[in-house]
Amino acid sequence: MLETAVLMLLLTPLVSQEETMKCYTGDPLPVPHEWYQLGCLLIGGMASHISYIVNKVTFVEHPSQNLFDFPDVITKFYQHNLALAFAVNEINKNDNILPNVTLGFHISDSYDSARMTYRTTLDLIFKAHTFLPNYKCGKQKPLLAIIGGLGSDTSFLMMDIIGLYKIPQLIYGSFAPDEIQTMGAPPFYRMVPNENLQYTGIIWLLQHFRWTWVGLFVIDDNSGDQFLRILEPLFSRHGICSAFIRRIPKDARMEDFINNFNDASPIDVSFQERKVGTMITYGESLTIFWLRTYIFSQDSGNKENPLFRKVWIMTMQMDFILTGAARGWGFQMFQGAISFTIHTQEVPGFREFLQIIKPNWTQGDGFLKDFWEQAFDCFFPDPGVPIMDDDSCTGEESLESLPAGLFEMHMSGQSYSIYIAVYALAHALHAMYSPRSKHRPMLVDSNIELQNLKPWQLHSFLRDISFNNSAGETVSFNDKREMRGGFDIMNLVILPNNSFQKVKVGRIDPSDHEGKRFTIDEDRIVLPLSMCNEQCHPGHQKKMKEGEKFCCYDCVQCLDGKISNQTDMDDCFKCPEDQYANKDRNGCIPKVNTFLSYEEPLGLTLASTAVSFSLTTVLVLGMFIKHRDTPIVKANNRDLSYTLLVSLLLCFLSSLLFLGHPGKVICLLQQAAFGIIFSVAVSCVLAKTTIVYLAFMATKPGSRMKKWVGRKVSYSIVIGCSLVQIGICTVWLATFPPFPDLDMHSVNEEIIVQCNEGSVAMFYCVLGYMGILAIISFMVAFLARKLPDTFNEAKFITFSMLAFCSVWLSFIPTYLSTRGKDMVAVEIFSILASTAGLLGCIFCPKCYIIVLRPELNSREKLIRRKC
Incomplete structure (x- = not known):
């Protein structure tokens, strides 16, 4: 050698x-x-x-x-x-x-x-x-x-x-x-x-240019073994893989050198590895001479050889030497090579x-x-x-x-x-x-x-x-x-006359007082990619290939709600709570605050419906007050009818509390007002059916029910049942009251501005109690539906309670399965539908007689039907 x-x-x-x-x-x-x-x-x-x-x-x-x-x-x-x-x-x-x-x-x-x-x-x-x-x-x-x-x-x-x-x-x-x-x-x-600085420089250079799939040419001696023992663990720690390792024989005779290369057929295949854009070569002064001799002896300078389109990284021991007959070959295959050299x-x-x-x-x-x-x-x-x-x-x-x-x-x-x-x-x-x-x-x-x-x-x-x-x-x-000192990073520029120039493009100096331990002017060099596969673009993440090195991977799109905003990311990550992933999943977009407002079509429709029903209720109430002395108004407890109509009017109006931007006071009133008003309405219905049933039971000979027939019983039912709901709501508001909240997770692209129930258990207690009242009213009305009477409204109450229970039984699963504005709309619709059911089933038949069949609304007709 x-x-x-x-x-x-x-x-x-x-x-x-x-x-x-x-x-x-x-x-x-x-x-x-x-x-x-x-x-x-x-x-x-x-x-x-x-x-x-x-x-x-x-x-x-x-x-x-x-x-x-x-x-x-x-x-x-x-x-x-x-x-x-x-x-x-x-x-x-x-x-x-x-x-x-x-x-x-x-x-x-x-x-x-x-x-x-x-x-x-x-x-x-x-x-x-x-x-x-x-x-x-x-x-x-x-x-x-x-x-x-x-x-x-x-x-x-x-x-x-x-x-x-x-x-x-x-x-x-x-x-x-x-x-x-x-x-x-x-x-x-x-x-x-110390040569250890050179290892650090190689890793830094590979990371700087994102070269993760590299080939190694290493001299076959103790120093080459040491080079691999130090460099390969550094590769693993910094996400770099060696596509192949080629050992360059340290022979004294050229014919032995060529024979050793020819015998290494598995490595010859690696020469055709197109994805390896970077070759790291470690050896001594004449290693480049031997390597160049082998390449030319095999391919005679064919520039279609893939090795001509690689970037070669040379360690500081190596030199570009022409000697003897080989001087005519030049260094074209090393155009653009980057070499670590002793500082000069x-x-x-x-x-x-x-x-x-x-x-x-x-x-x-x-x-x-x-x-x-x-x-x-x-x-x-x-x-x-x-x-x-x-x-x-x-x-x-x-x-x-x-x-x-x-x-x-x-x-x-x-x-x-x-x-x-x-x-x-x-x-x-x-x-x-x-x-x-x-x-x-x-x-x-x-x-x-x-x-x-x-x-x-x-x-x-x-x-x-x-x-x-x-x-x-x-x-x-x-x-x-x-x-003391560092190494220069040189870029090889081949001249037309087979000569070359070494252009200084960087420096490795651990003693740099400005903290710039590594510097490189990448604008002065043109370099290829050197990866096992194409880069994973933003919006994608790496997925390891089974049986391959970790540098070889597939690129898969990020899952819903996650993004990647850099190339070759191992994992996608979630956007901040107030942002969501865009369509390409490579960036985050701020979420929009949403609530069911009066300005949008759905909110406007529901508000108009609530106002229309409220006006209708007021009209019915006015009609009942005007005809308060007629038999049909007096037949089923006139005061209860007034109370029921007023409570239905408030039910329609309470739905408006769910529209618009929820504030602290609105959140406190929403569910409590809804629960109390509906309980008053259902209590009135229960009182009506109870009085009808007791009245007919009292007509039987020897019945002791006469003492239970009267206004006190009906008032007691309404007040007593309402107080229970008022007590539940008071405990709720005193312990875990509803409050304005931002739901950032239910809807991907929106921040839902809503009222948090505070205590879900108390919310369902209010609904549950209201449901119990409705079921009891339904059962009593069902029992009294066939009792003979000219103005018996038990059968109409039965239908109203059936509609009421159906609406609220459907409300629960629908409410739980929706989010945001849809959830608010479901609750408003349930309030309007159940209230309209009560209004229509109970008062529409009476309004029909009052307006269209006044002849039926007389005492003579009532007596004749009794006879």
């Missing part, structure tokens, strides 16, 4: 030019004058080489060569070397940091080999003219710190050796959290923030520094020739050999002409970490020799020379280091030896 260069910093005192020349291995080489301040520049090979054989795909520019059949270098990583040199050069020119001290450095390659990493580390520490581990022979330059490497494997291998000598190691690559937590004390100074700033002067780089810039750089040949796809001919073609390097090529996949002119996140790592070491040395340093008493000899420094003495100064770099940012470590 490819590995970046191990960067090692060698610190030396200021020496003469002659001594500096002796630092190079091999014969002394000329050094440009401007690089005198760099001191010893020892270059030991180029950043990692790769050599793979793939027979499936041929290199487009060179059809005769198979892909990866020659050594190749990662030209993009050469910027790391230049960032180190640039930082050292700046420090050596700055008299305010380390006056009279020159920093030197040595860059070596790990070759992705444990053996080479161990050998290079030992060689750097102990080599003089011969390699003798644990011995220093001759004059040496003190090695005080090491910077490297980009991969965790290399850093841990170096730590096995330099940890024994307590040499500080500053790493600029990312590590899985558990790789360091298991070691107790932090073994490194990490120039990047443009350092003043760095771009100008890169512009002057030429193949002959220094003879000490052993990497530059390989880099130049690979970057510009040319070669430097051997001296004395004639040039056979036009592929030779002129040395005038410009780094700015290279696509970003080969080399970037702006400082990358890793290069920026290396840059500030060099400055951190320089400031630590500066603090070490500052008289005001709080750690200076820890030094054995306060006058110690730099040449005799021990690496372990640097740790206490590095831990507490804090300074502002040339980019204007504060550099410091936390208590876990991690660089």
Whole structure:
């Protein structure tokens, strides 16, 4: 597997030019004058080489060569070397940091080999003219710190050796959290923030864009396992599902890589998963290179491939790299990708520094020739050999002409970490020799020379280091030896020449003083949906599919009375009591206050009917008063008839209390007045039938009923029966009186303004007592219906009581089954119907005789019928 260069910093005192020349291995080489301040520049090979054989795909520019059949270098990583040199050069020119001290450095390659990493580390520490581990022979330059490497494997291998000598190691690559937590004390100074912040950023990004159905490409190693162990529980807690997990093999040979992908046929099906709009990829520097190689080896850049229409989210370890024969493929499938990157700033002067780089810039750089040949796809001919073609390097090529996949002119996140790592070491040395340093008493000899420094003495100064770099940012470590700060969120924009630009669209910074821990400019990026199914629109809720992940669901409309006003709601909710759900069930509408008023047709009709019956009753009463001395009026207790007519008149008028907006006084009068007046009316009817029955019973020989026939008995019945109802109503009003109330639940779209009975039991007691009186009256009238008499009205009372009882027996179920205005209308109708029944059945026959048959209303006719 490819590995970046191990960067090692060698610190030396200021020496003469002659001594500096002796630092190079091999014969002394000329050094440009401007690089005198760099001191010893020892270059030991180029950043990692790769050599793979793939027979499936041929290199487009060179059809005769198979892909990866020659050594190749990662030209993009050469910027790391230049960032180190640039930082050292700046420090050596700055008299305010380390006056009279020159920093030197040595860059070596790990070759992705444990053996080479161990050998290079030992060689750097102990080599003089011969390699003798644990011995220093001759004059040496003190090695005080090491910077490297980009991969965790290399850093841990170096730590096995330099940890024994307590040499500080500053790493600029990312590590899985558990790789360091298991070691107790932090073994490194990490120039990047903790990776846990990246997990939080991924969840936040998915939630922000409502991506709940995502695919995962994860490198197949321990760090990939750790990534899944942390991320998948976070997915579950935040409502996100993984449609598939694709493991990317970590193979050293491309042919093994391709075979592993081909064997994973179940995952190939997932490539066609159209609903997965977001792919999260976790790996290392060359993971994108491997993934892109596989896609092109299978589909040769077909843009109809569904993977070309996805949004890729890349973790900070990954990079977009072009190398060798694969440089012609480009990154079109990653257009619009979002990547978390190590935070970087443009350092003043760095771009100008890169512009002057030429193949002959220094003879000490052993990497530059390989880099130049690979970057510009040319070669430097051997001296004395004639040039056979036009592929030779002129040395005038410009780094700015290279696509970003080969080399970037702006400082990358890793290069920026290396840059500030060099400055951190320089400031630590500066603090070490500052008289005001709080750690200076820890030094054995306060006058110690730099040449005799021990690496372990640097740790206490590095831990507490804090300074502002040339980019204007504060550099410091936390208590876990991690660089404070956050990550940048970049958006990949592919250019027509297969190059790309990274546009900063957001930031993750836990230390933001304004509280904006996550920021993103979503207007600058165009993104697809990434869900298992279409969103549930407002008015609908999720319904889980049996046997599917919770991110896959159906959308069902909210039930009556409930709404959802957002997309993808788990449950609908009820509107407030004074509102109701609209037709689409995505919003609430205020309810309208309703009551049975005089203005609406139903109320007007009932009011007109009540007034008409009232006038009719008044007319009958006037007729009876006018003909009060006629036999038909006097026959059945004239006073009871007057009382009954007045009570019927009040019954008709009491129905008007149920119309209009109910107030406190109206609610108190409604049911009580209705109950008392009706009880008086029914009591009068009972008294009439009782007197008729007693009168005829008294005519029998030897009957003792004569003493019961008279006005006292009839008055006693009316007054006694009415007082019982008055007592019931008094108790009702004194304990649980009716009151104005708002019924918000009975009718969906209305608030019913009504009179609450207060005590339902007392209300039914009033109705029940009135019903008992009516039944008794009916029974007495039924018994007296066939008694002979000219003006016997018992049979008419029987019919009136039958109508009265029928109305009120029908009233109870109808009243209970209706709500709002309908319920009030039912009660008014029952009052009018039952009262009209009494008026019609009892008084209509008499009015007929008085008006139309006056000849029957005479004493002679009465006597003749008796005879």
